Amino acid sequence: NAGVTQTPKFQVLKTGQSMTLQCAQDMNHNSMYWYRQDPGMGLRLIYYSASEGTTDKGEVPNGYNVSRLNKREFSLRLESAAPSQTSVYFCASTIRKTGDDYGYTFGSGTRLTVV
Amino acid sequence: GQQLNQSPQSMFIQEGEDVSMNCTSSSIFNTWLWYKQDPGEGPVLLIALYKAGELTSNGRLTAQFGITRKDSFLNISASIPSDVGIYFCAGSFGNEKLTFGTGTRLTIIP
Numbered sequence: 269n270a271g272v273t274q275t276p277k278f279q280v281l282k283t284g285q286s287m288t289l290q291c292a293q294d295m296n297h298n299s300m301y302w303y304r305q306d307p308g309m310g311l312r313l314i315y316y317s318a319s320e321g322t323t324d325k326g327e328v329p330n331g332y333n334v335s336r337l338n339k340r341e342f343s344l345r346l347e348s349a350a351p352s353q354t355s356v357y358f359c360a361s362t363i364r365k366t367g368d369d370y371g372y373t374f375g376s377g378t379r380l381t382v383v
Numbered sequence: 384g385q386q387l388n389q390s391p392q393s394m395f396i397q398e399g400e401d402v403s404m405n406c407t408s409s410s411i412f413n414t415w416l417w418y419k420q421d422p423g424e425g426p427v428l429l430i431a432l433y434k435a436g437e438l439t440s441n442g443r444l445t446a447q448f449g450i451t452r453k454d455s456f457l458n459i460s461a462s463i464p465s466d467v468g469i470y471f472c473a474g475s476f477g478n479e480k481l482t483f484g485t486g487t488r489l490t491i492i493p
Binding site for chain 2: 311313
């Protein structure tokens with residue numbers, strides 16, 4: 269019963285390097301999300317995918333790209349990392365039944381430092 | 384973007400005390416959710432509220448969906464050490480996205 273799995277758990281990048289954060293869920297959820305968490309800022313939505321084959325920008329999409337590879341997997345890519353992207357990144361998913369919100373299931377996060 | 388004001392930002396209490404925190408929005412929400420985040424982990428859903436005025440409990444936790452639909456409250460009774468963490472409120476308009484508050488950090492003083 270894995271839920272939402274994120275890899276890697278920790279990463280240090282140099283400015284300008286690229287990397288992809290991986291996320292997979294095994295709950296047959298339709299919608300998947302990427303958030304970043306910064307001190308005093310709460311959780312801010314980067315990108316989301318309402319269903320397989322669709323992606324949309326959230327509140328803070330600049331500097332990121334996403335791919336909904338299939339129903340299970342939703343990846344976040346940093347093409348050219350900047351120190352401002354130092355943060356904790358969370359992936360989440362939800363079944364999103366019509367008319368109700370069942371809340372999100374979160375992964376345990378990726379702690380990214382850009383130096 | 385939409386902002387949720389969550390207060391207080393931090394709380395220092397003694398074990399056994401009751402805790403109250405709240406969240407306010409400038410806009411109406413259809414759903415309010417409360418999450419708890421333990422150190423080094425992702426947030427975990429505690430309580431979900433779907434109707435204005437709704438009062439829902441989960442063990443020692445009680446949450447209310449404000450009648451104006453612009454606020455929500457979370458109470459924890461008789462706090463214990465495992466209650467330590469960051470509590471987040473979140474609101475939804477009934478679409479795909481949740482908006483999160485900035486969190487309340489709860490610390491229990493020995």
